[in-house]
Amino acid sequence: xxxxxxxxxxxxxxxxxxxxxxxxxxxxxxxxxxxxxxxxxxxxxxxxxxxxxxxxxxxxxxxxxxxxxxxxxxxxxxxxxxxxxxxxxxxxxxxxxxxxxxxxxxxxxxxxxxxxxxxxxxxxxxxxxxxxxxxxxxxxxxxxxxxxxxxxxxxxxxxxxxxxxxxxxxxxxxxxxxxxxxxxxxxxxxxxxxxxxxxxxxxxxxxxxxxxxxxxxxxxxxxxxxxxxxxxxxxxxxxxxxxxxxxxxxxxxxxxxxxxx
Ligand SMILES: C[S@@+](CC[C@H](N)C(=O)[O-])C[C@H]1O[C@@H](n2cnc3c(N)ncnc32)[C@H](O)[C@@H]1O
Numbered sequence: 001x002x003x004x005x006x007x008x009x010x011x012x013x014x015x016x017x018x019x020x021x022x023x024x025x026x027x028x029x030x031x032x033x034x035x036x037x038x039x040x041x042x043x044x045x046x047x048x049x050x051x052x053x054x055x056x057x058x059x060x061x062x063x064x065x066x067x068x069x070x071x072x073x074x075x076x077x078x079x080x081x082x083x084x085x086x087x088x089x090x091x092x093x094x095x096x097x098x099x100x101x102x103x104x105x106x107x108x109x110x111x112x113x114x115x116x117x118x119x120x121x122x123x124x125x126x127x128x129x130x131x132x133x134x135x136x137x138x139x140x141x142x143x144x145x146x147x148x149x150x151x152x153x154x155x156x157x158x159x160x161x162x163x164x165x166x167x168x169x170x171x172x173x174x175x176x177x178x179x180x181x182x183x184x185x186x187x188x189x190x191x192x193x194x195x196x197x198x199x200x201x202x203x204x205x206x207x208x209x210x211x212x213x214x215x216x217x218x219x220x221x222x223x224x225x226x227x228x229x230x231x232x233x234x235x236x237x238x239x240x241x242x243x244x245x246x247x248x249x250x251x252x253x254x255x256x257x258x259x260x261x
Contacts, residue, residue, distance in 0.1 A: 021209045021239045022147060022252045026055075026114065029143050029254065030064065033113045042091075046112035046137055048099050048130075049120030052078035053092070060088035067093040067112070069105055099124055102133040111139030111257075118147040121196075122184040131201040140259020144203055145252070147211060151176030151187035153249045157216070190246050193253050203255035210239040210248025 033043040043064045047056045050068035052075045060066045060083065070076055076094040083092040097105045099120065115138045117130065124130045134144050151170065158167035158178065166178040176187035188196075190208050197203045214235050238244040 020211075021236060022118075022145070022211050025207060025209070025252065025254050026059070026145060029114055029145070030059075030062065033142075043114060044112045044139075045114045045116065047116040047118070048102065048134060048137075049117060049123070050079065051075040051119070053082045055116055055118055056092055057082050057086050057088060060091040061086055063091075064114075065091055065093075067095060069095045069097050069099070069102060071096065071098050099130045099133050100126070102137050111137055111142060113139055113142045115142065115144045116147075117144065119149075121146065121148045121188070121193075122186060124185070127186070127196060128200045131196050131203075135197075135201040135203050135257055138257040140257055142257055143206075144197065144201075144255045144257070146193060146197065146255070147250050147252050148193055149176075149184060149187040150210070150246070150248045150251050151189055152247050153213075153216070154178070154187050156247065157249075160217070188251060190242075190251050190253075193251050197253055197255040201255075203257055205253055205255045207252075207254040208245070209252045210245035210250075211252045212249040213238040213244050213247055216249050 030043050037043070045056070045059050045064045045066045047059075047066055047068045048070075050056045050066075050070055051072065053068065056066045056068045056079065068076065068079055070079075073096055076096055079092065079094050080089070083089045083094075095105050099117075115134050117134050121127045121130060131144075131146070134146070138144055154176065155167050155170045158164070158170060163178075170176055170178045170187070175185065176189075177184060194205050194208060198205055212235070215231065218231065239248060
């Protein structure tokens with residue numbers, strides 16, 4: 001699995017590349033699915049709000065059977081084109097629909113081994129209903145991977161950009177928004193994501209990590225490869241170390257549905 005996962009939505013072009021802790025968590029999860037699979041069956045991935053395929057296309061390239069459910073016809077058109085270009089069109093199913101209607105869309109095969117909700121909870125009307133839908137679409141013993149914008153990183157980002165009034169609103173607004181024009185309906189902290197997945201969706205949280213704790217704060221590195229490697233190693237450590245973890249641009253949680261795998 002390559003470090004290109006998730007880059008399209010996370011990285012500023014000038015920012016140094018960080019170790020992708022999310023890609024690593026998914027890779028480990030899928031290795032477990034493959035090890036348990038009967039008859040070499042391909043892992044089934046359901047990517048809800050998968051958009052243009054930032055995660056879905058590389059996962060299909062790794063041999064997964066991926067269904068993307070997204071409410072945007074435009075995003076799905078880009079997804080189909082990217083899947084064709086990558087030679088994985090036969091392993092990517094694109095379905096236009098809302099997370100609220102996931103139960104009607106899911107193909108009735110007992111659920112997916114891995115369900116992604118990356119960059120989704122910031123935009124849905126009802127996050128509790130959304131995480132419940134993700135959980136129900138997961139096969140017993142399977143995993144749900146959620147990636148959501150971190151509210152504290154947004155505060156720091158606004159201050160660094162000199163937008164102090166917006167930073168204050170982000171800090172005090174219960175939903176972590178900077179104002180009415182904010183395209184995101186909410187940002188979350190680690191406790192909020194954990195509560196959603198455990199209390200509201202009945203999942204067991206196994207990992208909580210910060211995705212891009214430091215890299216988005218570094219405008220450029222003094223010299224190439226070794227500084228990049230040092231930052232990547234530090235990033236990985238910070239993503240696992242509260243309270244630095246909780247300051248990440250995005251919070252990643254891997255949670256499991258109970259039951260026999
Ligand atoms: C920020 S993009 C994230 C794309 C991709 N998951 C990623 O991480 O790169 C959010 C996506 O969620 C989709 N979306 C928003 N609300 C949705 C809903 N209620 N049901 C399904 N998809 C939704 C949008 O169309 C968009 O493609």
